Amino acid sequence: MTTEHREITFELFHELYKSCSNWGRWGEDDQRGTLNHITPDVIQNAATLVRSGKAISLQLPLDGNGPQTGAFGRVNPVHQMVATGTDHLAHTQTYSSDPLGWGFADDSLFLFLQGGTQWDALGHIFRDGVMYNGFGAEEVTATGAKKGGVENFPTVVSRGVLLDIPRVKGRDHLEPGEAIYPEDLDEACEKLGVSVKRGDVVLIRTGDMKARKDLPEWGGYSAGDSPGLSLSCAQWIHDKNIAALATDTWGAEVRPNELPDTFQPLHLIMLVSMGLLVGEIWQLDDLADDCAADGIYEFMFVGPPLHVPGAVGSPLNPQAIK
Numbered sequence: 001m002t003t004e005h006r007e008i009t010f011e012l013f014h015e016l017y018k019s020c021s022n023w024g025r026w027g028e029d030d031q032r033g034t035l036n037h038i039t040p041d042v043i044q045n046a047a048t049l050v051r052s053g054k055a056i057s058l059q060l061p062l063d064g065n066g067p068q069t070g071a072f073g074r075v076n077p078v079h080q081m082v083a084t085g086t087d088h089l090a091h092t093q094t095y096s097s098d099p100l101g102w103g104f105a106d107d108s109l110f111l112f113l114q115g116g117t118q119w120d121a122l123g124h125i126f127r128d129g130v131m132y133n134g135f136g137a138e139e140v141t142a143t144g145a146k147k148g149g150v151e152n153f154p155t156v157v158s159r160g161v162l163l164d165i166p167r168v169k170g171r172d173h174l175e176p177g178e179a180i181y182p183e184d185l186d187e188a189c190e191k192l193g194v195s196v197k198r199g200d201v202v203l204i205r206t207g208d209m210k211a212r213k214d215l216p217e218w219g220g221y222s223a224g225d226s227p228g229l230s231l232s233c234a235q236w237i238h239d240k241n242i243a244a245l246a247t248d249t250w251g252a253e254v255r256p257n258e259l260p261d262t263f264q265p266l267h268l269i270m271l272v273s274m275g276l277l278v279g280e281i282w283q284l285d286d287l288a289d290d291c292a293a294d295g296i297y298e299f300m301f302v303g304p305p306l307h308v309p310g311a312v313g314s315p316l317n318p319q320a321i322k
Helices: 010-019 033-037 040-047 085-089 182-192 208-212 216-220 231-240 265-273 285-294
Strands: 055-057 078-083 106-110 118-120 157-164 201-205 244-247 277-280 298-302 313-315 319-321
Touching: 010 231, 010 265, 033 277, 040 157, 040 298, 055 285, 157 182, 157 285, 182 231, 201 285, 208 216, 231 265, 265 277
Parallel strands: 157 201, 201 244, 244 277
Antiparallel strands: 055 319, 078 106, 118 277, 118 313, 157 298, 298 319
């Protein structure tokens, strides 16, 4: 039986952009957005979900094997050694003459903050010259973001929920261009025996990363067609009062985008209107297997960004603790 979905139109976009707005909800100076839903009671309740002592990383490795292809100027991380054990053995280091035989290794990492497992800060996306809560785009300059930077998210600890969409549908993965609708999210909650509550960090697995990460150049994963959220999910996300959302895809929303000649319209609602913390390129497969094994799709979630003042995105190593 085919489910009828509301037609995705520009009129619907404008309706959702208005109805999902959180501008002024937590004050005219607010830069935390939906993280305001994480109150002390939410964190206390999340701590009660730790039962077996398992901690599962949701991070894709930061190395040259990532999904970036140069689109939007983004490349995979570049790890370089600046001091090595072979330098030590060759006695070429500054302290090679130390009588105690002292030596060291040191290294550096160049990376795009949105190039791997990451959070988007609220200063990452603009619409008509403004970001979340009406702050002007001029607040983000070559020296960084004076408004909307990741430093406004010093910690992110809450209840996490995994919605494994392909598992619910009895499939390995969703196909590029396949949209996830609100009824799919409701179906996942029902079949996986979990509810979405205020302050949750909702992880949505499509299987897209697992399906493509071993293909040449990741099979077009980065900036290409992708399964993801339909624009019609905006009201569902807003009404649930979640704190954050993250997916195993490059851009969270379905691609090709649903509105002709537009780019990432759902981002405009999630980040600019709603002030939602959004994560992308998360490795959710290990967590999905564990949840399927024990039947528990809720957990304590810990995933603060790096404290980089003025940054509009940040890598992280998020943890699901069960």
